Amino acid sequence: MTDTLPLKGLKVLDFSQFLAGPYCALKLADLGADVVKVERAGLGDLSRYLYLTETTVGGESTIFHAINRNKRSIAVDLKSDADKKQLGKLVAEADVVLQNFRPGVMNRLGFGYEDVKKVNPNVVYGTVTGYGSDGPWVDLPGQDLLAQARSGVMWLSGSADDGPVAMGLPIADVLAGSALAHGVLALLYRRATQKIGGYVETSLIEVLTDLQFELLTTWFNDGKRTPKRSKNNPAHAYLAAPYGVYETADGHIAIAMGKLDLLAQITGLAPDIAQKDAFAKRDEIKADLAAMLKTRTSDDWMGKFIENDIWAAPVMDWNGVVDSGILQTLDMVQNIRRGDLEMKTTRLPLRIDGTRPSSSRAAPELGEANALLETGW
Numbered sequence: 485m486t487d488t489l490p491l492k493g494l495k496v497l498d499f500s501q502f503l504a505g506p507y508c509a510l511k512l513a514d515l516g517a518d519v520v521k522v523e524r525a526g527l528g529d530l531s532r533y534l535y536l537t538e539t540t541v542g543g544e545s546t547i548f549h550a551i552n553r554n555k556r557s558i559a560v561d562l563k564s565d566a567d568k569k570q571l572g573k574l575v576a577e578a579d580v581v582l583q584n585f586r587p588g589v590m591n592r593l594g595f596g597y598e599d600v601k602k603v604n605p606n607v608v609y610g611t612v613t614g615y616g617s618d619g620p621w622v623d624l625p626g627q628d629l630l631a632q633a634r635s636g637v638m639w640l641s642g643s644a645d646d647g648p649v650a651m652g653l654p655i656a657d658v659l660a661g662s663a664l665a666h667g668v669l670a671l672l673y674r675r676a677t678q679k680i681g682g683y684v685e686t687s688l689i690e691v692l693t694d695l696q697f698e699l700l701t702t703w704f705n706d707g708k709r710t711p712k713r714s715k716n717n718p719a720h721a722y723l724a725a726p727y728g729v730y731e732t733a734d735g736h737i738a739i740a741m742g743k744l745d746l747l748a749q750i751t752g753l754a755p756d757i758a759q760k761d762a763f764a765k766r767d768e769i770k771a772d773l774a775a776m777l778k779t780r781t782s783d784d785w786m787g788k789f790i791e792n793d794i795w796a797a798p799v800m801d802w803n804g805v806v807d808s809g810i811l812q813t814l815d816m817v818q819n820i821r822r823g824d825l826e827m828k829t830t831r832l833p834l835r836i837d838g839t840r841p842s843s844s845r846a847a848p849e850l851g852e853a854n855a856l857l858e859t860g861w
Contacts, residue, residue, distance in 0.1 A: 489516025489841055494672075495861050497522060497578040498555070499595065501529045503628070503654055504612040504688070505584035506551045507661025508668065512580070514832035514841050518861070519555040520574065520853060525567070528559065528850040542825040544847070550829055552847035553820050559851030562593050570857040571595075576603045577861045580668055584612040587622055597683045606681040608671040610664045613687045621689070628654040631688035637696060640711070643718045659691035717770045724762035725769035729799060735782040742794035744769070750788050751776040815840050822846035 494517040498509040506521070506529075513519040523529050532548045541549050558574075560567040575581065581600055583590050590596045590611075597609045611617075614626015615634075624630070632638055632650055642649035667684030675681050693700065699711065699722060711721035717728035719738065726739045726747060745758035753772055760769055777785060782798045789796040800808070811817050818831045821844050832841050 488837070490836060491516035494518065494580065495578045496520065496580040496582065497574055499581070499583040499585070499590070500612065501584065502531050502534075503547075503551060503657035504660040505582050505610075505664070506531075507658055508610065508612070508664040509555065509582055510551055510553070511661070511665045511832070512668065513554040514843070515834075515836075516841070517580070520856060521552060521555045521557045521848065522571070523557055523559050523850055525559040525561045525851070528557070532850070541827050542822070546827075549820070549827060549847045553829060554843040554845045555848055556853035556856070557848035557850055558854050558856055560857070567857075568594060572603065573860050574856060575600055578604065578607060579672070580608045580610065582610045582664070582668075584626075586626070587613055587617045601681070604681075606675055606679065608668055608675060608681050609683045610668050611683070611685040612660050612664055613685065615689045616687050617685065626688055628656045628688065631656045631692060635689055635692035635696070637692055640696070640699065640713070640721045641718070642713060644713045644715045646713075646718075655695070656688040656692050659695060660686055660688050663691050663694070714770060715767045717774055725766045726762075726773055728770055730770075730774050730777045732777050732782045732785060733780055736799035737777065737782050737785055737789075738797050738799055739773075739789075740795040740797075742789070742792075742796070746792055747773065747794065750792055750794070818842050818844070820844055820846040822849070 491512055494512065496509060496512050496517045496519040498505065498519055499522045500506055500509065509517075509519045509521070521529070529548065529552070531551065532544045534547055535545045536547060539546055558571075560571050562568060562571075575595060581595075581604075583595070591599070597611075600607050600609060612626075613622075614631060615621035615624055621634070629650060632655070633648070635656075637655075638648035638650055641651065663686045664684065667686065671682040671684055702722065703709070703711070713721045714728060717730050719728045726742060726744070729736055729738045743758070744760070744762065745755065747753065748755050748757050751773065753776055757769060757772060762769060786796065786798055788794075798804070805811065816831050816833070817828060819826060819828055825846055827846065834840070
């Protein structure tokens with residue numbers, strides 16, 4: 485499968501650090517690109533030491549391994565003219581250059597888009613920032629949680645009394661990396677068909693705005709009425725009852741949709757619930773439904789909901805997802821290795837010609853590919 489991956493032979497030089505830019509590079513690597521990660525001599529990407537828990541693999545963080553598998557590493561001093569000269573050889577040969585420094589940094593280092601284009605006219609150059617390349621927020625730290633805080637998204641999860649609720653994932657970083665990968669692939673297609681490269685950029689605030697496109701469109705065209713979250717069983721700031729997450733006798737169930745009269749028959753609610761306005765009486769309906777759902781187990785309710793075509797699902801933890809067999813069926817987990825180091829991680833969420841691409845190569849040791857600085861690609 486490796487020889488037929490769509491990006492085989494593509495040379496990607498990745499200056500980016502932490503998560504957003506490297507996530508883009510990871511997607512390109514999984515599709516066959518040769519990704520060379522540019523790291524600081526002696527230190528490397530700080531994500532090598534940014535721990536989620538006390539768990540380390542080979543003395544490095546699981547974050548670093550998760551985001552940088554299937555890549556190579558060179559370690560350089562970007563303040564050294566000699567190192568920059570060597571690095572310039574790889575820049576001149578690269579198909580794609582990625583970076584996520586603050587605006588202006590790459591220009592000062594001599595590796596901004598205009599600098600690179602002089603030696604590599606058809607390069608595809610990708611940039612991720614926190615809040616764009618100009619404007620009032622340009623100098624603010626571009627970090628996921630802070631971008632969530634500035635985007636409005638924290639007022640969409642949780643209940644009406646919770647205050648702002650952050651998403652429990654680095655959603656801005658992941659979305660920015662995905663958006664950048666889309667842009668890079670689009671420019672690569674243009675280069676293949678029109679023989680010109682290009683510059684693509686995105687930011688954390690842009691992708692979080694795009695994430696909210698449905699709700700913002702409603703808000704823009706509805707007199708800018710602020711949505712009100714449910715006081716109980718929240719799941720969506722706008723949608724009517726029964727949409728929400730409910731406690732059962734032994735767990736939780738999510739209900740997306742179902743006729744209220746049918747839910748009343750199944751759960752034993754008073755029949756007049758079907759006469760209530762599911763938007764205006766959302767909290768009242770949810771409170772009544774929540775009280776009934778606590779009386780039986782999740783399996784009991786799911787059997788009835790499936791039988792009656794109520795759109796519902798048990799709320800699973802990671803053990804539940806793995807035990808269900810779905811990840812194994814889809815072949816979404818793989819083992820990666822580097823010398824004596826072996827660990828388990830996820831795989832590319834795409835299949836090419838019916839096969840999911842994979843590589844057993846773990847994240848690189850710092851500077852393990854420094855020979856490239858002498859030999860070139």
